[in-house]
Amino acid sequence: MNKNSEHIDDKLLLRFLLGEASKDEIHQVEEWLQLSEKNKKLLDNYEAIWLEAGKLTPNPVAVDTASVWEKMSDRVDQYEEQKKLPKTISLKSRFALISSSIAAAVVIVFGVYHLLIKPSFKTQNILIASTEEFVRDTLPDGTNIALNSNSTITYPEKFAKNERRVKLEGEAFFNVEHNKEQPFIIEAGNAFIKVLGTSFDVKAYADSEIEVIVTDGLVQLFTVDSETMDTTSILLKAGEKGKIAINEREPIYVADRIPDEIYWMDYTLIFNDTDLKKVFSLIENYYNIEIKVSDERIYDCRLSTTFSNNSIDDIIEVIVATFEFEYTKENNTFTITGNGCAEKNI
Numbered sequence: 096m097n098k099n100s101e102h103i104d105d106k107l108l109l110r111f112l113l114g115e116a117s118k119d120e121i122h123q124v125e126e127w128l129q130l131s132e133k134n135k136k137l138l139d140n141y142e143a144i145w146l147e148a149g150k151l152t153p154n155p156v157a158v159d160t161a162s163v164w165e166k167m168s169d170r171v172d173q174y175e176e177q178k179k180l181p182k183t184i185s186l187k188s189r190f191a192l193i194s195s196s197i198a199a200a201v202v203i204v205f206g207v208y209h210l211l212i213k214p215s216f217k218t219q220n221i222l223i224a225s226t227e228e229f230v231r232d233t234l235p236d237g238t239n240i241a242l243n244s245n246s247t248i249t250y251p252e253k254f255a256k257n258e259r260r261v262k263l264e265g266e267a268f269f270n271v272e273h274n275k276e277q278p279f280i281i282e283a284g285n286a287f288i289k290v291l292g293t294s295f296d297v298k299a300y301a302d303s304e305i306e307v308i309v310t311d312g313l314v315q316l317f318t319v320d321s322e323t324m325d326t327t328s329i330l331l332k333a334g335e336k337g338k339i340a341i342n343e344r345e346p347i348y349v350a351d352r353i354p355d356e357i358y359w360m361d362y363t364l365i366f367n368d369t370d371l372k373k374v375f376s377l378i379e380n381y382y383n384i385e386i387k388v389s390d391e392r393i394y395d396c397r398l399s400t401t402f403s404n405n406s407i408d409d410i411i412e413v414i415v416a417t418f419e420f421e422y423t424k425e426n427n428t429f430t431i432t433g434n435g436c437a438e439k440n441i
Contacts, residue, residue: 103127108138219252225265229359234261237272238279241360246300266298268360271312286339286346289315295331296357305339306349307331308356316346355381362404371396374414382407385428392435393420 103124110116111124128134223232223240224247231241234250236259242248246265254260254277262282271279273292281288283299286307293312299305307316309331316337317328329346331337336349336356354366355377364381366374372394375386384407388394396418402410411429415422420433 103134112138220249221252223248223250234259236274236277236279239270241268243267243359263297263299265300266296266359268294268296268357270294284339285318285344287317287319289317296360302341304341305346306336307338308336308352309333310357318344318346320344364402366398366400366402368397368399370394371398371414374398378407378410382410383427387428387430389430389432390435393418393431393433394435396436 107116107120107124110120116124124138128138223230223242225242225244227244229241229243229246231239233239235252236254238259240248243266246263246267248261248263248267250259250261257277259274259277259279260282261280264283269279269281269290271290271292271294275291279290279292281297283297284301284305286299286305288295288297288307290312293314294310295312295314296308296310297306305316307314311333313333314331315328316331316339317326318339319326327345329337329348331348334352336352337346338349339346352365352367354364354369354373356365357363358381362381364377375388375394378384379386398414398417400413400417402413405413408424411422411424411431414420415431415433418433418436420431422429422431424430
């Protein structure tokens with residue numbers, strides 16, 4: 096660590112970059128970053144090296160010390176090129192001339208290798224696949240999943256000690272078993288989703304945008320630039336949705352939720368200030384019925400509620416009670432009568 100700037104523990108920086116630091120530790124790092132631009136650059140440098148070493152990358156691999164040394168030697172050459180140092184100086188001498196931050200980073204790379212990212216052994220991958228209907232299953236850690244049609248999940252026979260990683264192609268709903276020591280990470284297209292314990296839906300079909308809907312807890316949706324190794328992320332809490340558009344790398348928040356986004360999983364419809372015209376359209380589609388209204392203004396009423404595996408009669412009863420309507424039923428046709436909501440919404 097560079098002694099010219101306020102000293103900070105290297106392990107604390109690593110915990111900060113891994114998202115494992117406590118609130119007090121985060122505050123300590125933030126204060127240290129405010130001391131100088133040099134500190135900010137140093138943290139960026141550490142992040143890049145640890146990513147390169149495999150500790151922070153979303154695709155951790157066994158670290159080969161010779162490879163790491165070669166990469167670090169290349170970094171030294173690049174550094175010297177920028178500083179215009181003589182090329183005839185030996186590698187050992189060159190290291191002596193480099194700033195202490197780079198030298199310390201080299202030590203950290205090997206420290207991380209020996210202490211935290213020992214070479215992993217290949218384990219057999221297990222595949223869960225669905226065809227025309229969705230399937231439910233439980234992963235070895237106790238995480239419950241519901242896999243939508245034409246989707247697959249791949250995971251190792253035995254999870255690593257420091258994480259639980261799966262790969263998703265298609266759509267799945269996850270109810271993750273909480274384990275602070277083993278974050279749950281999903282690879283989905285060019286995106287990554289990291290959680291400790293929560294419930295959420297991930298949609299990652301080929302050639303389509305990545306979508307994440309959180310129903311409980313907190314989820315990090317992020318991408319990693321393969322060239323700079325910089326990460327771009329957003330945090331999603333319960334009730335929020337994020338996505339990554341096709342050919343884009345930056346995750347963004349989505350303001351509007353589609354009421355039937357997770358209907359495939361548990362027949363849940365979530366209406367949030369949704370006009371009754373759209374509500375009726377969805378209900379007609381899923382329950383194979385027809386809904387008529389006596390007054391077009393009824394369509395202007397807006398509904399906020401959740402239906403989960405309710406019968407159509409229960410749903411209609413809730414709607415008419417909410418807006419003080421009345422209804423009649425003949426075969427599969429419901430006729431709703433009332434004054435509507437156009438005047439109320441003005």
